[in-house]
Amino acid sequence: MDILNAIVVLLNFVIIPATAYGAQLALGALGVTLIYGILRFSNFAHGDTMAFGTMIVILCTWGLQAAGVTLGPLPTALLALPVGIALTALLLMGTDRAVYRFYRRQKAKPVVYVIASLGVMFIMNGIVRFIIGVDDQRFDDGERFLISVRRFRDLTGLEEGLGIRTSQAITVVVALIAMVALFWFLNRTRTGKSMRAFSDNEDLALLSGINPERVVMITWLIVAALATTAGTLYGLDKAFKPFTYFQLLLPIFAAAIVGGLGNPVGAILGGFLIAFSEVGVTYAFRKVVGYLGPEGWEPAGMMQLLSTDYKFAVSFTILLIVLLFRPTGIMKGKTI
Amino acid sequence: MIEVRDLHKHFGGFHAVDGASLRIETGSITGLIGPNGAGKTTLFNVIAGMLAPTQGQVFMDGEDITGLAPHRLFAKGLLRTFQIAHEFHSMTCRENLMMVPPGQSGESLWNTWFGRKRIADEDRALRAKADEVLEFLTISHLADHPAGMISGGQKKLLELGRTMMVDAKIVFLDEVGAGVNRTLLKTIGDAIVRLNRERGYTFCVIEHDMDFIGRLCDPVIVMSEGRVLAQGTIDQIKANEQVIEAYLGTGLKNKAKLEGIGA
Structure with a gap:
């Protein structure tokens, strides 16, 4: 039995990666849930919004790197993030003006918005691939590790090492800041309260001192910030590829729905739930079990429930179970 | 007319x-x-x-x-x-009333960051007014209750209260x-x-x-x-x-x- 090594392996391969991935999903799901709560439709273009924002950040990062501007040990992308957010906000507000506002005036049914957002998705998809191409892009720089595996082993003398990548640490810190800022905004400021009021009861909100167009614009602005941040963090942690971002739509929607659509706290919980399930189910637990069992009892099999190729099946299954047994999600969001 | x-x-x-x-x-x-x-x-x-x-x-x-x-x-x-x-079911009765008046300076993002003092002053005045209205309607004790939780009749009073804001x-x-x-x-x-x-x-x-x-x-x-x-x-x-x-x-x-x- 070697509990310490088992814990280190588990931390290194499951808990830390899942926490980072969960934070990225949570930020994505927050955007989806805000749009659902306030504009009342499922925005299928969200994955590609993230891709667009990240693309701007990447282009800007390359520009900064070429000009010799870096953030030292931190990735330069953090410096480019505000530019990405600003341009994505412009894109989303433009889309709202050109597409969604028309349907809002018609008081269209939610399903019409969903189909419209599908069209927006294809267009954004095309724009991103046209500008940056379909290939993998790497844009992380600065210090790669907060603690590297070897350094951890040297420090502790344990057999197993624990590596924390800078991108993982940054993901968690940035996500935490974004979430705190969002909740402060929604609960403490008048604009945030207007948004909540709009989400609670649109009819009544229209009969109060709330300007609906302004609420909608501010929602898009916040969604742009959340989507770009989520996309950039995911890209820093893994890599940027437009198709991957499109695929992220499934775990993000699963997270938002599991948590309860329209409920921000639920979106965060859902993000981590999906991430931990996905990583937990597709990780080979052979080593962990080997350390926990008596000497020489290490299992011959991989102790892996599903191959990583099937990771999307995890979100899909969770989504199905939730929709069947608790359609309002963990935190009692709106019924779909 | x-x-x-x-x-x-x-x-x-x-x-x-x-x-x-x-x-x-x-x-x-x-x-x-x-x-x-x-x-x-x-x-x-x-x-x-x-x-x-x-x-x-x-x-x-x-x-x-x-x-x-x-x-x-x-x-x-x-x-x-x-x-x-x-x-607004997730907000308290007082907050419900405070949402009513239009043109509040807290509505603008700029003021959210740079006009804190003005917003705070406005907020205090609104709060006093909301409390006054709740008093008038004899539901002062519900000020901090979530509006989604109060009875149907009390909600009717709250609706009337909104018009008084x-x-x-x-x-x-x-x-x-x-x-x-x-x-x-x-x-x-x-x-x-x-x-x-x-x-x-x-x-x-x-x-x-x-x-x-x-x-x-x-x-x-x-x-x-x-x-x-x-x-x-x-x-x-x-x-x-x-x-x-x-x-x-x-x-x-x-x-x-x-x-x-x-x-």
Whole structure:
């Protein structure tokens, strides 16, 4: 039995990666849930919004790197993030003006918005691939590790090492800041309260001192910030590829729905739930079990429930179970 | 003064409002009665900008307000309440009231970051006003309760309270007494009269309780099948043959008296 090594392996391969991935999903799901709560439709273009924002950040990062501007040990992308957010906000507000506002005036049914957002998705998809191409892009720089595996082993003398990548640490810190800022905004400021009021009861909100167009614009602005941040963090942690971002739509929607659509706290919980399930189910637990069992009892099999190729099946299954047994999600969001 | 001219609202082949014309004089408490399905609430929805009319016009003090968005009408001092009370369920009763006044400086993102002092001052004034309104409506003890949790009657009071947060000109009350007990209904009636006398609010009230209408309203307008059937004082209305017929149908009208219907 070697509990310490088992814990280190588990931390290194499951808990830390899942926490980072969960934070990225949570930020994505927050955007989806805000749009659902306030504009009342499922925005299928969200994955590609993230891709667009990240693309701007990447282009800007390359520009900064070429000009010799870096953030030292931190990735330069953090410096480019505000530019990405600003341009994505412009894109989303433009889309709202050109597409969604028309349907809002018609008081269209939610399903019409969903189909419209599908069209927006294809267009954004095309724009991103046209500008940056379909290939993998790497844009992380600065210090790669907060603690590297070897350094951890040297420090502790344990057999197993624990590596924390800078991108993982940054993901968690940035996500935490974004979430705190969002909740402060929604609960403490008048604009945030207007948004909540709009989400609670649109009819009544229209009969109060709330300007609906302004609420909608501010929602898009916040969604742009959340989507770009989520996309950039995911890209820093893994890599940027437009198709991957499109695929992220499934775990993000699963997270938002599991948590309860329209409920921000639920979106965060859902993000981590999906991430931990996905990583937990597709990780080979052979080593962990080997350390926990008596000497020489290490299992011959991989102790892996599903191959990583099937990771999307995890979100899909969770989504199905939730929709069947608790359609309002963990935190009692709106019924779909 | 609100003037409705030949208003139509059709839902497909169904004519919910079918050529209604009426006037609501400034300073009056006008009652709007009629059998279920007479088109009263649809008329309210069209006047308040929730529905676009199929045909016809609405004027407020001579100005054409047909089809204006609800928040624009709200800014002009035209307010309404709902048949089934609406509230921001996740917010407290006090917050519900504080949401009402338009043009708050906290609405702008710029002020959220750079105008903190102004927002705080405004907030304090609003809070005091909200507490005053809650006191007036005898529900001070509910100030910090989530509005989704209070009873149906209390929600009706809260709806009335919303109209007191701004200087309204005209308030449309849709079945303010539905599901409210007698004592609470008296509180609501007193509040309406006080607001009318002290603050000069004009009211238009939809209500099925004839005692309530009789005590409060002059004139009373009767709607039936999407049109205005009659208008006059409550006594004139009660004596009107057509009105009795609309409520009871021709077969019953000789047997029954209108007094028995509403309550």
